[in-house]
Amino acid sequence: MCGLAGWVDFARDVTGQRDVLSDMTETMICRGPDAGGMWFDQHAALGHRRLSIIDLDGGRQPMTAEEDGRELACLTYTGEVYNFEELRRELESRGHRFRTRSDTEVVLRGYLEWGEDLVSRLNGMYAFALWDVRKQELLLIRDRMGVKPLFYFPLPEGVVFGSEPKAILAHPAVPRRVDASGLREVLEMVKTPEHGVFAGLHEVRPGQLVRVGRQGLSKRQYWSLEAREHTDDLDTTVGTVRELLEDIVSRQIVADVPLGSLLSGGLDSSVITALAAKGLSARGEGPVRSFSVDFADHGAGFVEDPVRGTSDAPFVRDLVKHVGADHREIIIDSKELADPQLRASVLRALDLPPAYWGDMWPSLYRLFQAVRGESTVALSGESADEVFGGYRWFFDQEAVQAQTFPWLTSATGKYFDGKSLFDPGLMQKLDMPGFLRDSYAQAIGETPRLVGESAQNRRMREMSYVNLTRFVQTLLDRKDRMSMAVGLEVRVPFCDHRLVEYVFNTPWEMKSFDGREKSLLRAATADLLPQSIVERVKSPYPTTQDPAYEQALRDSLAAVVDDSGSPVLPLLDAAEVKRLLATPVGAMSAQYERSGLEMALGLNSWLSSYDITLDI
Known part of the structure; x- marks a missing residue:
């Protein structure tokens, strides 16, 4: 797993x-x-930073392909292609010769053989920039589910690109400006x-190819979810899911470095x-x-709340014993999660305010930091809830029928509302309700349809x-930024596009045939x-219940308010901030109040640290 950066400018020579x-x-x-x-x-100009996972000595980048001493193409690549060995054998049968054992070279040689149609053959998580020397053309390509990030900033005669915004912001032609649409996001x-x-x-966009040439920039969606009739019966469907999962995980445990698994004791990570x-x-x-x-003390002092019904620890122990895992439990002190240096590290990793889920950002950072001390690659159960229908809003009729994003309905929305302060x-100027309506309408308008589908399944x-x-x-963004900030590659088997496609087209009555989630x-x-x-009810990633957090x-917000130079102050409701600070801790919905606190603090740090011009 790696990071990439670069730019193309047809108006000038960039070699200097x-x-x-x-x-x-x-x-x-x-x-x-x-490296x-x-x-x-x-x-x-193509740049690359490498986290060595496959072929530690041979996979250096940017990587070029030559013929008769002439460079044909150059690739800067991040990610893993899990079917690279099959593709390599096919390419060798077509006359290609390889200098390394890396999947990077397979992608490069695959482009020479199949052109941009190569993307339809790749199975994996990846993002890459490929410069075709012969065509003088750049391709920017991202994996189907968007596991790996890739950004770009168009120039009058080219483009600047990078794995994260910070790489692009380091280019002198890119301003640090955020307008109203960005603030809404x-x-x-x-x-x-x-x-x-x-x-x-x-x-x-996930599954998208961006082409940049002398004639300008164009985009092509090479993959998206499609509606297809599901003809398998229930037993066959269950068997197919098992076969897919076994194949997916067997491919993703391949690495030339130590590999581990992130375990919460829930169904997804346990599987x-x-x-x-x-x-x-x-x-x-x-x-x-x-x-x-x-x-610390969570296992003994856990208290059920509206989101989490059980502590993870007993279930983790059950799975560890069941499979004979070599397990390590990482204990985090809640007070440390508010440490300014740790929160600054999270902000630098994200390039955005780490607002929603609050303490989950620094706790994930610390978790991944500890895992990185023993493993370079880790498997995660991320995205199973989206694929199989695991969230409570899939079963809440108010959320199902609401004409908005289900995670923002009354049943759950208060946990994702950071606008309270x-x-x-x-808020009126930004017209957040209108923004939500437009965003939701866009998403629903994209949803593929199946002729003859029942109203419920539709x-x-x-x-x-x-x-x-x-x-x-x-x-996926949270997982990627927090893991890559400490040089840890996290793989997400449930994002394999074959599994996603198959389950997406399975009727809801099969997805919930026993009346339960997943x-x-x-x-x-x-x-x-x-x-x-097997019997455990869905429980999200743990969040601290310590009132000290x-x-x-x-205390941090009080310090922000006392500093007249705090850039977030003009955006806040002073009376509401004063009311919150005067209210005893725990007197109101802690998670709700914390969302507002996290957003105000995160936005203040972001505006200040990134020297952002706010144009609203």
């Missing part, structure tokens, strides 16, 4: 601007601490495809850990390494679509798990 490319590439050193490289053509728990928050910044243990055992390897996170006049297909294209992207996943994997986990947030 090594300092600019170096500055851009060095912002990606967290994503690629093992770096730069490559130049007259109108193209920050304040609402909605991620608009292709919107990069900073003015003029775009994100390559992945159990399958990894099975796959490693079949290869004569193992035991599987697993890692869990908890807060902001000035009503600003509605549940829409629910699945908005979760798979809007909500899961926020989780019925198909449970039925397909129950034999791998202890009964306690909220008190630390309040």
Whole structure:
């Protein structure tokens, strides 16, 4: 896993601007601490930072392909292609010769053989920039589910690109400006495809190819979810899900570095850990390494709340014993999560205010930091809820019928509302309800339709679509930024496009055939798990219940208010901030109040640290 950066400018010779490319590439050193490289053509500059996972000695980048001493193309690439060995054999049969064992070279040679149609053959998580020397053309390509990030900023005669906004912001032609549309993206728990928050910044959409040539910039969607008739019966469907999962995990446990699994004791992570243990055992390897996170005294002092009904710790222990995992529990002190240096590290990793989920950002950072001390690659159960229908809003009729994003309905929306401390006049000017209506209408308008589908299945297909294209992207971003900030590669087997396509087209009555969440996943994997986990109800990633954390947030906000130079002050409702600070900790909905606190603090740090011009 790596970080990439670069730009194309057809109006000038860029070969003399090594300092600019170096500055851009060095912002990606967290994503690629093992090696770096730069490559130049007259109108193209490509940079790379490498985290070595496959072929530790041979996969250096940017990587070029030559013929008769002439360079044909150059690739800067991040990610993993899990079917690279099959593709390599096919390319060798077509006469290609390889210098390395890396999947990077397979992607490069695959482009020479199939052109941009190569993308339809790739199975994996990836983002890359490829400069075709012969055509003088740049391709920017992102994987189907958007596991790996890729951004770009159009220039009058080219484009600047990078794995993260910070790489692009390091280019002198890119302003640090945020307009009203960008602020709306920050304040609402909605991620608009292709919107990069900073003015003029775009994100390559999952499954999209962006082409930049002398004639300008064009985009092509090479993959998207499609509606297809599901003809398999229930038993066949359950069997197919199991076969897909076994194949997916067997591919994703391949690495030339230590590999582990993130384990919460929930169904999703337990399935992945159990399958990894099975796959490693079949290869004569193992035991599987697993890692869990908890807060000091949480296991003994856990209190049920509206989101989390049970503590993770007992279920983690059950799975560890069941599969014989080599397990490490990582304990986090809640008070540390408010530490200014830790929160600054999170902000630098994200390039945006780390508002929603609050303490989950720094706790994930600390978890991944600890995992990185023992493993370079980790498997995660991320996105199973979106694929199989695991969230409570899939079963809440108010949320199902609401004409808005289901995670923003009354049943759950208060946990994702970070606007409670902001000035009503600003909210009216931004027209957040109108923004939500437009965003939701856009998502529903994209949802593929199946002729003859029942009204219930049509509605549940829409629910699945908005979760798979809007909500899961926020989780994948969080996972990617926090893991890559410490040089850890996290793989997400449930994002394999074959599984996503198959389950997306499975009727809702099959997905919930036993009346519970994730019925198909449970039925397909129950034999791998202890009964306690098979029967466990969905419980999200843990959040601290320690009131000391909220008190630390309040103290930080009080300091912001006392500093007349705090850039967030003009955006806040002073009376509401005063009311909150005067209210005893725990007197109101802690999670709700914390969302507002987190947003105000995060936005203040972001505006200040990134020297942003707010143009609203």
